[in-house]
Amino acid sequence: MARRTGRRPGKPDTREAILDAARTxxxxxxxxxxxxxxxxxxxxxxxxxxxHYFGSKDQLFLAAMNAPVNPGELIPRIVAGDRDGIGERLVRLFLGVWDSPAGTAGVALLRSAMSNEWTARLLREFLVTQVLRRVLDHLDVDPAELPLRGSLVASQLIGLAVMRHVVRLEPIASAPAETLVAVVAPTVQRYLTGDLPT
Amino acid sequence: MARRTGRRPGKPDTREAILDAARTxxxxxxxxxxxxxxxxxxxxxxxxxxxHYFGSKDQLFLAAMNAPVNPGELIPRIVAGDRDGIGERLVRLFLGVWDSPAGTAGVALLRSAMSNEWTARLLREFLVTQVLRRVLDHLDVDPAELPLRGSLVASQLIGLAVMRHVVRLEPIASAPAETLVAVVAPTVQRYLTGDLPT
DNA sequence: GTCTATATTCCGATAGAC
DNA sequence: GTCTATCGGAATATAGAC
Structure with missing residues (x-):
């Protein structure tokens, strides 16, 4: 959560209560x-x-999405390490974030992006500029393949999140995170650093 | 996106026009x-x-989903054949259906399932009883592993469909189907018949 | 800073005329 | 079969009183 400089409107926690209710x-x-x-x-x-606080529904949504997670400080923890374990660390971090309270904002963004064009753009830009680019920049692969590799990773991870948290298909919806890490990590690793058939 | 089919001479089939507009x-x-x-x-x-024709919005949705594709006659074509090629045939069929006019109903069901509980249940049951079970029944694997294998396949395929047709993340959104078949088929094949780490 | 009241728009569904 | 008219409700957003 960013520090609150400047004006503090109303009772200190009213604003946070609204944001919390909005995310949910x-x-x-x-x-x-x-x-x-x-x-x-x-x-x-x-x-x-x-x-009065947020001006419009759009701005309320943006404010609710802003707080919860900062890829800028999480991603470096997974690109630092052996190259063959990057898939596993990425899947583990991904599932961990979605299973945490911060995941509420993710579900909100994901659900919204499905039936609302401007939130879909928000999701695309978040994926590309905040997640995929940060990960892919640290891999030593053919730059021409980076976009395809990135969107393949996104397709598997977003598919996993959709099935686990939105559509709630069993057993993915209730499986322990580590079970999913074990089976999905090889897929993500191959998309990141493996040979892609042309 | 005006999907007006022109009037049929002599027999203006307004019912079909409504269903078509509804799917879109x-x-x-x-x-x-x-x-x-x-x-x-x-x-x-x-x-x-x-x-007057459909009674309610729910029934209109069901009617719009009913027509377009029948897994009962498509799936047998992919389970018949060498076991090592099932993943490739499944991904190819899947992408082909979504890229066809029938895919409109798929996008409709997918989008709806994200923010509406009863359509989400519809999607779950369609996946489980119409697609996954038909495919998995013809594989010779440990029955206890079938639900996990099935939902993993679903997570990758639905993730692919979401990225290609809903969120429209490039290059997946515009890539030729065969490009995606080549890179995703090994993933699906592993989920279907490969070794799953425990 | 907080809330009442309201302007405006749109929705699904129904009754009943032709 | 097709359409006019309308009911009952919920939405965002604004204006302005305390």
């Missing part, structure tokens, strides 16, 4: 279906107060 | 956001007529 609502219903009224009710405030 | 609308906006009024407008009919 967006995660459970997606951007369009989540309503400011319901978010305000959960946070115990008036709907008009949400507008 | 559900594919582009998901179940909740797609409106009967907009579907009726696209089909060139009155909104009340849609209710």
């Amino acid at each position: 609502a967006f995660a459970e219903r997606g951007f369009d279906a989540a309503s400011i009224r319901a978010i305000a009710a959960t946070a115990g405030v008036d709907p008009a107060l949400v507008h | 609308a559900f594919a582009e906006r998901g179940f909740d956001a797609a409106s009967i009024r907009a579907i009726a407008a696209t089909a060139g009919v009155d909104p009340a007529l849609v209710h």
